[in-house]
Amino acid sequence: xxxxxxxxxxxxxxxxxxxxxxxxxxxxxxxxxxxxxxxxxxxxxxxxxxxxxxxxxxxxxxxxxxxxxxxxxxxxxxxxxxxxxxxxxxxxxxxxxxxxxxxxxxxxxxxxxxxxxxxxxxxxxxxxxxxxxxxxxxxxxxxxxxxxxxxxxxxxxxxxxxxxxxxxxxxxxxxxxxxxxxxxxxxxxxxxxxxxxxxxxxxxxxxxxxxxxxxxxxxxxxxxxxxxxxxxxxxxxxxxxxxxxxxxxxxxxxxxxxxxxxxxxxxxxxxxxxxxxxxxxxxxxxxxxxxxxxxxxxxxxxxxxxxxxxxxxxxxxxxxxxxxxxxxxxxxxxxxxxxxxxxxxxxxxxxxxxxxxxxxxxxxxxxxxxxxxxxxxxxxxxxxxxxxxxxxxxxxxxxxxxxxxxxxxxxxxxxxxxxxxxxxxxxxxxxxxxxxxxxxxxxxxxxxxxxxxxxxxxxxxxxxxxxxxxxxxxxxxxx
Amino acid sequence: xxxxxxxxxxxxxxxxxxxxxxxxxxxxxxxxxxxxxxxxxxxxxxxxxxxxxxxxxxxxxxxxxxxxxxxxxxxxxxxxxxxxxxxxxxxxxxxxxxxxxxxxxxxxxxxxxxxxxxxxxxxxxxxxxxxxxxxxxxxxxxxxxxxxxxxxxxxxxxxxxxxxxxxxxxxxxxxxxxxxxxxxxxxxxxxxxxxxxxxxxxxxxxxxxxxxxxxxxxxxxxxxxxxxxxxxxxxxxxxxxxxxxxxxxxxxxxxxxxxxxxxxxxxxxxxxxxxxxxxxxxxxxxxxxxxxxxxxxxxxxxxxxxxxxxxxxxxxxxxxxxxxxxxxxxxxxxxxxxxxxxxxxxxxxxxxxxxxxxxxxxxxxxxxxxxxxxxxxxxxxxxxxxxxxxxxxxxxxxxxxxxxxxxxxxxxxxxxxxxxxxx
Ligand SMILES: Cc1cc2nc3c(=O)[nH]c(=O)nc-3n(C[C@H](O)[C@H](O)[C@H](O)COP(=O)(O)OP(=O)(O)OC[C@H]3O[C@@H](n4cnc5c(N)ncnc54)[C@H](O)[C@@H]3O)c2cc1C
Ligand code: SF4
Ligand code: SF4
Numbered sequence: 001x002x003x004x005x006x007x008x009x010x011x012x013x014x015x016x017x018x019x020x021x022x023x024x025x026x027x028x029x030x031x032x033x034x035x036x037x038x039x040x041x042x043x044x045x046x047x048x049x050x051x052x053x054x055x056x057x058x059x060x061x062x063x064x065x066x067x068x069x070x071x072x073x074x075x076x077x078x079x080x081x082x083x084x085x086x087x088x089x090x091x092x093x094x095x096x097x098x099x100x101x102x103x104x105x106x107x108x109x110x111x112x113x114x115x116x117x118x119x120x121x122x123x124x125x126x127x128x129x130x131x132x133x134x135x136x137x138x139x140x141x142x143x144x145x146x147x148x149x150x151x152x153x154x155x156x157x158x159x160x161x162x163x164x165x166x167x168x169x170x171x172x173x174x175x176x177x178x179x180x181x182x183x184x185x186x187x188x189x190x191x192x193x194x195x196x197x198x199x200x201x202x203x204x205x206x207x208x209x210x211x212x213x214x215x216x217x218x219x220x221x222x223x224x225x226x227x228x229x230x231x232x233x234x235x236x237x238x239x240x241x242x243x244x245x246x247x248x249x250x251x252x253x254x255x256x257x258x259x260x261x262x263x264x265x266x267x268x269x270x271x272x273x274x275x276x277x278x279x280x281x282x283x284x285x286x287x288x289x290x291x292x293x294x295x296x297x298x299x300x301x302x303x304x305x306x307x308x309x310x311x312x313x314x315x316x317x318x319x320x321x322x323x324x325x326x327x328x329x330x331x332x333x334x335x336x337x338x339x340x341x342x343x344x345x346x347x348x349x350x351x352x353x354x355x356x357x358x359x360x361x362x363x364x365x366x367x368x369x370x371x372x373x374x375x376x377x378x379x380x381x382x383x384x385x386x387x388x389x390x391x392x393x394x395x396x397x398x399x400x401x402x403x404x405x406x407x408x409x410x411x412x413x414x415x416x417x418x419x420x421x422x423x424x425x426x427x428x429x430x431x432x433x434x435x436x437x438x439x440x441x442x443x444x445x446x447x448x449x450x451x452x453x454x455x456x457x458x459x460x461x462x463x464x465x466x467x468x469x470x471x472x473x474x475x476x477x478x479x
Numbered sequence: 480x481x482x483x484x485x486x487x488x489x490x491x492x493x494x495x496x497x498x499x500x501x502x503x504x505x506x507x508x509x510x511x512x513x514x515x516x517x518x519x520x521x522x523x524x525x526x527x528x529x530x531x532x533x534x535x536x537x538x539x540x541x542x543x544x545x546x547x548x549x550x551x552x553x554x555x556x557x558x559x560x561x562x563x564x565x566x567x568x569x570x571x572x573x574x575x576x577x578x579x580x581x582x583x584x585x586x587x588x589x590x591x592x593x594x595x596x597x598x599x600x601x602x603x604x605x606x607x608x609x610x611x612x613x614x615x616x617x618x619x620x621x622x623x624x625x626x627x628x629x630x631x632x633x634x635x636x637x638x639x640x641x642x643x644x645x646x647x648x649x650x651x652x653x654x655x656x657x658x659x660x661x662x663x664x665x666x667x668x669x670x671x672x673x674x675x676x677x678x679x680x681x682x683x684x685x686x687x688x689x690x691x692x693x694x695x696x697x698x699x700x701x702x703x704x705x706x707x708x709x710x711x712x713x714x715x716x717x718x719x720x721x722x723x724x725x726x727x728x729x730x731x732x733x734x735x736x737x738x739x740x741x742x743x744x745x746x747x748x749x750x751x752x753x754x755x756x757x758x759x760x761x762x763x764x765x766x767x768x769x770x771x772x773x774x775x776x777x778x779x780x781x782x783x784x785x786x787x788x789x790x791x792x793x794x795x796x797x798x799x800x801x802x803x804x805x806x807x808x809x810x811x812x813x814x815x816x817x818x819x820x821x822x823x824x825x826x827x828x829x830x831x832x833x834x835x836x837x838x839x840x841x842x843x844x845x846x847x848x849x850x851x852x853x854x855x856x857x858x859x860x861x862x863x864x865x866x867x868x869x870x871x872x873x874x875x876x877x878x879x880x881x882x883x884x885x886x887x888x889x890x891x892x893x894x895x896x897x898x899x900x901x902x
Contacts, residue, residue: 340497
């Protein structure tokens, strides 16, 4: 029996049924690319385990055979992160889709990797709890977003989705299970990572290269009764950022976001179109919640006062009146329209990539101007500078992201977009921003600029946890 | 008339699939937010190569650009399974919001046709029923002459008149009680109705769904010629599959125009109701309703800007006409004594019965598991004793599902309930 058949057979024995394993190129092709510009690469196997023990056996097999393994939940990360750089086994975790616990008193839930935003949103709504729903696909995994520093509708108030993690169970790249947070001390205590050492950091933001998270505890705050969505516009990002920085110091916002004119179009115009004269270049919204009417009133009052005082000082910021329906879209998350990429790709034609970044807000305008120059003047065809900025909790930095659609069936245009994105990434890195969920092409740029001690530490951690370098190899471009 | 387009033509749309995965499950914000499984094929196989229209865009890309070696018999077999084990229910289509949306169902069938032309389809089971249809004009392997055995007890049968009842193969051979109920309802309502007798051939749906083209065309031509020659004003059918083919596809694919208006029995009954001609007696039952895909979302009409006048070339604008969702419900709700409770998944988000797309013969396990899931959904609704559906094929498969579960759930055709109410 050749190696391919032997491994197939062992995988089948592990998961108990041929149905849950494939080494067919037909199936593997469907895991070879995603919506991003990252080129396709084929895995040799796909396996669908349902238990921790099954995953452990797969990991042990992969170590014995020196085969790469790539955890996969829905593959919607927009960074080619599940594309197997060096082939190997895709571990598709969608059969592990149980919501194990929703504890409304201790305000946490325990979920498996395959639980989707849509499913959890349905269940949490029933108990008036919520989570940081991204504007991503409803079918994508809550766990995968959280462990990769996902951003959601409550990031302004509570922090990134990774900051909502309360405990986790992980299968290490060598096959042992480990728990971090309170559940490590008592199996039924999933309420907190602290005050223990932050070992969760070994598995957050690592893009599936340090272990497979099999259970995740997450904080699920209650839904307040009162909500107000303040909307505003400004002629330029300097003004917009100044207003956002000044209001965000109060930490009154759950979501505080502004988008360039091109991103406010549904869908993003492809290729570039001129903004109509007179239209504000930036529009924003601020979602504020209150548990009491008074609390909300105070927030709204402060919001209006900050706008007024900014205007007095010559800022072009102004409150706007937008239709209720488009306001609702800001809180009605997960969103099918955004998640389905309708507002991003419908015109562009199937491909989407971005530099999505964490960047100090006082650098936003500087980077945006350079991005505009690249997209509008240096590419052919020119592309829309469809940019979003969002203040995170802590108010001093936030998301700066450039959504870039492109047509999948026109390779030259796809290359044009990919080239523009990487050029923009370089500008961003040089200004001090850091991309999240970075494709390999970004990782090379990051490493070139990184402190050698940082790269060395990454290698040491990888060597310690993953001595055979089997976990999603290539993603960090160091091993 | 649209004519069949080759697979390459569809690539302008399926290459616009962003791989977002929205088609893998049904979701609506609400409030309350609702989530539901929608893809019978994906739910059964779980691999992403089987899930939703996302998988089909991957597969079409692989086929057209030789990303997999389709000369290898093992790969041919895998490709056949991935493409032919889909129920072509269109559940995925209802979720997608990109320009691929309007084309999804037609495209999946075109993939099948492409594979048929490459010798990678149809499946063994489909090949077998194809031969039966050619020989005896039905896919069940029964003789053509026995097609009308159900009519033996029907008195005063005519072959001309105002309205012709197109029974279809399933009602004629396997669910004769549905055919008899339809006949009985037409008679009770004083309709001047007729049958095609031995001139009724399979509508062609099972062959079209399998990716075949020439054989269904012959059947279509035969049926259209006969109905037109006889001068019928109305064709009534109680089968969702026949309804789709007769009312939409004959003209769409082959430009074959029926002079008669085509009505599903539920439309016929609703028309009667609106004119005050439907007096229904009490039937005590708590029921739910299963939407047949072919009558529901398959009959949605999509506005597409092919010329680029409103948006851009090929952009999907909107669904400007929805399928038959309310009509059968209106009829059902009009029966006194019937307590109607909606399934959790309904209308555009209905879960397929599992029988479509040739699956019942080619992948019976997928068909049965899907039916069981649907029956279990009905079982969860308090007090519901019957699933009502206006399609003999759905009724058959859901009935098989109920039987396999040992469920007390009864599965009946809408026309049977109406027949009962007309007594
Ligand atoms: C239109 C659109 C908008 C988006 N908006 C947002 C947004 O607002 N905020 C946001 O955060 N994201 C956003 N995303 C990105 C993405 O949808 C989310 O991050 C999503 O939750 C990822 O889930 P997935 O199931 O697709 O993960 P995958 O793509 O399958 O996996 C992501 C990464 O996690 C790893 N991984 C998966 N499971 C495990 C596991 N169990 N253990 C260890 N590693 C694992 C994978 O190897 C991969 O590296 C958006 C995406 C799209 C398409
Ligand atoms: S078919 Fe539509 S919904 Fe499905 S992945 Fe493609 S674009 Fe998304
Ligand atoms: S048509 Fe139905 S079975 Fe086929 S992929 Fe779409 S949802 Fe799944």
